[in-house]
Amino acid sequence: MGLFRLTCYAYRKDYHRHIFSHPMACRADVRHENTKRKYNGGETRFFRVENVHRYFMYASWPIIPFFFYDVYVSITYKGFAELSLGSIILLINAIFVTLYTFSCHSLRHVTAGGGAECFGCVFNQSQPRSSARWGGFFRFQSALNRHHEALAWTSLSLLIFVDLYIRALGVHMFPNIILIH
Amino acid sequence: MADREVTLSIFRFDPEKDKEGRFVDYKVPTVEGGMVVLDAVRYVQEKIDTTLAIRWNCKAARCGSCSAEINNRPALMCKTRIDTLGDRITVAPMRAFPVIRDLVTDVDENYRIMSKIPKFTVRKELMNPEAEGKKHQDVWRIQQINVERAKEFKKCIECFLCQDVCHVVREHKSGYFGPPRHIVKAASLDMHPLDIVNRAKFLNEEGGLGYCNITKCCQEVCPEHIHITDNAIIPEKERAVDLQYDPLMHAIKRRLMKKRGETVA
Incomplete structure (x- = not known):
C-alpha cells in the first residue's frame, strides 16, 4: 500500500514539487529558477521505478476487503451487533481508501478502457451496447479520477487518524461512544 | 472614465540596440469593467x-x-x-523561447517538434471499403465516447x-518535447479510433516523455482548461508502460494491435 502511494501520480506531483523542487511552483518568481541546477532526470533515471505503479495497484486490491472486515468486526466483536462511533469512523476510512484506489490513473488506463485506442473496436463492433456500457464506466471512473489528488490526501489523513483513534481507545484515553445498542 | 492608475512594467529588448533586455515602467489609466492587460x-x-x-x-x-x-505567471494578455x-503589473515575454523583440518571441521550435510527430495514419481498408462490400459511412463512423476523448485536445x-x-x-536542455502542445497532439492522434499508429514508444x-515528473504546471496555466497532465501525458505514459515496462500488458497489447493492424512508431 505504501509503494502504491509512493508511485501514485497524485503524490508524485507533491514530492517532486516540494521535496525535490523541480519546480517549486509554477510562477517564475517563486520557483528557484536556475538553468545550472542539475535535474534529477524526472522519471528517466531512479524514478523510472514509478512506471510499475500498476503492479503496486494490483497488490493493493486484496487489502481493501480487510478494511471492510474491520468494520464488521468492530460491530460484532462483543457477540452482538453494536454500532459505535469507532465503527462509523472505520467505515468512512474504508470508503475513502476504496475510492482512492479505484480512482487511480493506472486503473483508468488498464481496466476502465483508457488504454483502448477505440472503444467500439476493441469490444466487438457488432455489440454497440457493451461498448456503450464500457464507455459509461470509463466516464464514471474519469469523474472519480478528477478527484484523485483530494482523495489521496483525505484517505492518507484518515488512515493516520484512525490508527491514532484506535490506539487511544486501546489505552482507554476516552470511551468508545455507542450509538446503537 | 479613468478609474485608477496602474504601473505597467514591460520588458523591452531591441536586438539592434540592446545587449540584454530591461523592464521599463509606464503609467496607464485603467477603466472599470473588464479591462485586460492587453488593453x-x-x-x-x-x-x-x-x-x-x-x-x-x-x-x-x-x-x-x-x-x-x-x-511572472504565464497567461494570455487578453x-x-x-x-x-495589483497596482504594479509586470509583463514579460515567454522566457522559454528566444525573444525577437520586446514581448514577441520566436516559437518556431514548437512547429519543428510538431513536424516530428508521426502523422495521422488511417487503416488501409478504410480507404477503399467498397472492395470489402462495406459502405463508407459505416466504416468511418466514430462512436460518441471516442469523439469525447479526442475532442478535448482539439x-x-x-x-x-x-x-x-x-x-x-x-531550465534543462533535455530533448523533452514538452507537455503541452506536442504530447496533447500525439495523444489526440493516439486516441483516434481510425488511426493505427501507437506513438507512446516514440x-x-x-x-x-520520462522527463515529465507530473507537476501539473502546464495544466494550471492552460487558458482552454485542457487536462493536459491527466488526460494526455498520463495516458501516454501508461501507453509507454504497456509497451516497455509491463510484460503482461505488452503481451495483451501486442495481440490486440496485431488484430487491429496497428503499428508502433
Whole structure:
C-alpha cells in the first residue's frame, strides 16, 4: 500500500514539487529558477521505478476487503451487533481508501478502457451496447479520477487518524461512544 | 472614465540596440469593467511608446498570440483582467523561447517538434471499403465516447503557455518535447479510433516523455482548461508502460494491435 502511494501520480506531483523542487511552483518568481541546477532526470533515471505503479495497484486490491472486515468486526466483536462511533469512523476510512484506489490513473488506463485506442473496436463492433456500457464506466471512473489528488490526501489523513483513534481507545484515553445498542 | 492608475512594467529588448533586455515602467489609466492587460499594453503602444512590439490578434482568447508572463505567471494578455491584479503589473515575454523583440518571441521550435510527430495514419481498408462490400459511412463512423476523448485536445489554441511554464523545457536542455502542445497532439492522434499508429514508444524514447515528473504546471496555466497532465501525458505514459515496462500488458497489447493492424512508431 505504501509503494502504491509512493508511485501514485497524485503524490508524485507533491514530492517532486516540494521535496525535490523541480519546480517549486509554477510562477517564475517563486520557483528557484536556475538553468545550472542539475535535474534529477524526472522519471528517466531512479524514478523510472514509478512506471510499475500498476503492479503496486494490483497488490493493493486484496487489502481493501480487510478494511471492510474491520468494520464488521468492530460491530460484532462483543457477540452482538453494536454500532459505535469507532465503527462509523472505520467505515468512512474504508470508503475513502476504496475510492482512492479505484480512482487511480493506472486503473483508468488498464481496466476502465483508457488504454483502448477505440472503444467500439476493441469490444466487438457488432455489440454497440457493451461498448456503450464500457464507455459509461470509463466516464464514471474519469469523474472519480478528477478527484484523485483530494482523495489521496483525505484517505492518507484518515488512515493516520484512525490508527491514532484506535490506539487511544486501546489505552482507554476516552470511551468508545455507542450509538446503537 | 479613468478609474485608477496602474504601473505597467514591460520588458523591452531591441536586438539592434540592446545587449540584454530591461523592464521599463509606464503609467496607464485603467477603466472599470473588464479591462485586460492587453488593453493596457496597447494603450502604451498607441499613446506612450509606439516602438513597443507585441503580437496579438483576436483579443478573445481564441488565437493564442498574446501569450506573456504577467506578474511572472504565464497567461494570455487578453484573458487577464487588470482588476484581478495589483497596482504594479509586470509583463514579460515567454522566457522559454528566444525573444525577437520586446514581448514577441520566436516559437518556431514548437512547429519543428510538431513536424516530428508521426502523422495521422488511417487503416488501409478504410480507404477503399467498397472492395470489402462495406459502405463508407459505416466504416468511418466514430462512436460518441471516442469523439469525447479526442475532442478535448482539439480545444488547444497553440498559445504555448504550457511549453513556457514547463520546467524541463525552460531550465534543462533535455530533448523533452514538452507537455503541452506536442504530447496533447500525439495523444489526440493516439486516441483516434481510425488511426493505427501507437506513438507512446516514440514519445518515450525520442520525445523524452520520462522527463515529465507530473507537476501539473502546464495544466494550471492552460487558458482552454485542457487536462493536459491527466488526460494526455498520463495516458501516454501508461501507453509507454504497456509497451516497455509491463510484460503482461505488452503481451495483451501486442495481440490486440496485431488484430487491429496497428503499428508502433
